[in-house]
Amino acid sequence: MSIQDEELYRRVLHKDKDALESLYDKYEKLLFSFSYKMTNNRELSEEVVQDVFMKLWTQKGTYDSSKGKFSSWLLTIARNAAIDLMRKKKETPYELEERDALQANEPSIEEMYEWKEEATVVRQAMTVLKEEQQRVIRLFYFDAKSHREIAERLELPLGTVKGRIRMALKHLQTEMIRREGGEERHE
Amino acid sequence: MSEKRCDMLIDYFNGQLTDEEEKQFEEHLETCESCQAELDEWRSLTEDLPYLSEPVEPESGMKDRVLSSIFDEEEQEETGNEQKNIEREQKKEEPVLFQPKKKRNWAVWGLAAALTASLIGNAAFLTQTPETVAPEPSEEEVVIDNLQQALTLQNPEGGEANGRASMVANDGEAQLVVQAEQLDALSGDEAYQVWLLEEGEPVRAGTFVPNEEGTGAVTYPMEGLQDRNWETLAITKEPGPDSETPQGDIVLASEI
Numbered sequence: 001m002s003i004q005d006e007e008l009y010r011r012v013l014h015k016d017k018d019a020l021e022s023l024y025d026k027y028e029k030l031l032f033s034f035s036y037k038m039t040n041n042r043e044l045s046e047e048v049v050q051d052v053f054m055k056l057w058t059q060k061g062t063y064d065s066s067k068g069k070f071s072s073w074l075l076t077i078a079r080n081a082a083i084d085l086m087r088k089k090k091e092t093p094y095e096l097e098e099r100d101a102l103q104a105n106e107p108s109i110e111e112m113y114e115w116k117e118e119a120t121v122v123r124q125a126m127t128v129l130k131e132e133q134q135r136v137i138r139l140f141y142f143d144a145k146s147h148r149e150i151a152e153r154l155e156l157p158l159g160t161v162k163g164r165i166r167m168a169l170k171h172l173q174t175e176m177i178r179r180e181g182g183e184e185r186h187e
Numbered sequence: 188m189s190e191k192r193c194d195m196l197i198d199y200f201n202g203q204l205t206d207e208e209e210k211q212f213e214e215h216l217e218t219c220e221s222c223q224a225e226l227d228e229w230r231s232l233t234e235d236l237p238y239l240s241e242p243v244e245p246e247s248g249m250k251d252r253v254l255s256s257i258f259d260e261e262e263q264e265e266t267g268n269e270q271k272n273i274e275r276e277q278k279k280e281e282p283v284l285f286q287p288k289k290k291r292n293w294a295v296w297g298l299a300a301a302l303t304a305s306l307i308g309n310a311a312f313l314t315q316t317p318e319t320v321a322p323e324p325s326e327e328e329v330v331i332d333n334l335q336q337a338l339t340l341q342n343p344e345g346g347e348a349n350g351r352a353s354m355v356a357n358d359g360e361a362q363l364v365v366q367a368e369q370l371d372a373l374s375g376d377e378a379y380q381v382w383l384l385e386e387g388e389p390v391r392a393g394t395f396v397p398n399e400e401g402t403g404a405v406t407y408p409m410e411g412l413q414d415r416n417w418e419t420l421a422i423t424k425e426p427g428p429d430s431e432t433p434q435g436d437i438v439l440a441s442e443i
Contacts, residue, residue: 054256121235
């Protein structure tokens with residue numbers, strides 16, 4: 001799977017439009033859904049997706065396999081783009097728009113299984129975590145709040161925030177490993 | 188000191204540092220093994236978190252918009268200068284209507300426009316008949332450029348009509364851009380006239396005729412109008428395109 005990604009990426013470097021389109025088709029929904037989870041705004045989410053593929057095409061960021069999975073690299077670019085856009089929008093009042101309420105519908109069975117392979121373990125593991133630890137992960141990773149804001153929201157001294165983040169993430173990882181039952185991690 | 192830098196790790200990971208702070212932190216990161224280890228750990232521990240996202244269906248047509256904007260932008264870069272020249276030529280050929288006697292710098296008004304625009308409740312000053320203002324018929328381009336600060340225009344007495352007025356920089360030239368929607372249809376020589384008001388005295392600032400859907404737009408060069416204290420922008424329906432003072436009712440207005 002990732003070998004195919006790397007091959008497509010190599011072709012993108014040679015300005016192969018079809019290869020970019022293939023990567024787009026493959027990752028559109030994951031990137032859009034992840035961006036939406038971060039920004040809670042459909043318009044911004046589209047901008048994030050656009051930024052990611054623009055970076056890919058103009059080679060503003062370069063990938064090599066030593067950086068881990070291609071998909072993880074792409075998701076990291078998306079997260080950074082979402083953070084950037086949220087910061088910019090904070091400076092000018094932003095009108096929240098919800099033109100349609102598609103995301104309010106129950107996800108179809110097919111959608112639920114969209115990235116089932118990757119999602120099952122992490123979702124199950126997440127449910128085991130206490131609400132407090134889930135909140136740490138949400139504030140830290142998805143909301144990308146500042147150190148100070150995380151401390152305020154959790155009513156913690158600044159100095160203990162990092163420790164809480166590490167504990168929550170480690171706990172999640174332990175639960176994931178337990179669920180994977182020693183199987184090979186999907187690469 | 189070094190420990191203090193280590194405390195910046197969360198804000199670095201979450202893109203919350205200023206450019207300057209980020210540079211400082213990256214210098215620190217090069218030599219701080221514990222920060223490097225922690226950052227690597229966060230990256231690997233968070234790798235699967237995006238998959239927690241609930242599937243959301245993108246807006247229809249997103250693929251076309253994204254890919255075409257990426258490929259288009261590149262083509263524009265390739266043909267860059269050539270393209271710009273063509274655009275400039277085209278602008279010169281836009282329809283000509285009126286030329287302002289007075290023009291105005293946009294910077295001053297830009298500040299005012301950046302404040303929240305509020306609706307004027309009463310536009311009685313327009314019933315005065317100022318004698319001091321006698322603009323000459325002139326020309327004006329009907330080109331819309333990159334929008335900056337905007338005023339929201341509404342009818343003081345309510346209604347469907349609405350619009351926006353913005354100042355844009357166009358090749359370094361300040362322009363007033365007015366757009367309006369859901370305007371009543373015109374008949375005969377009637378036209379919509381934009382006015383800028385200073386102490387109740389109106390100055391012409393663009394004339395336009397909306398399309399069949401009641402949508403209209405006009406731009407007006409503001410060069411040389413920087414020393415004025417504009418208080419209000421108003422649009423009136425005029426019996427003809429060359430009223431020197433407002434004759435008709437205000438259809439849209441905003442305080443500046």
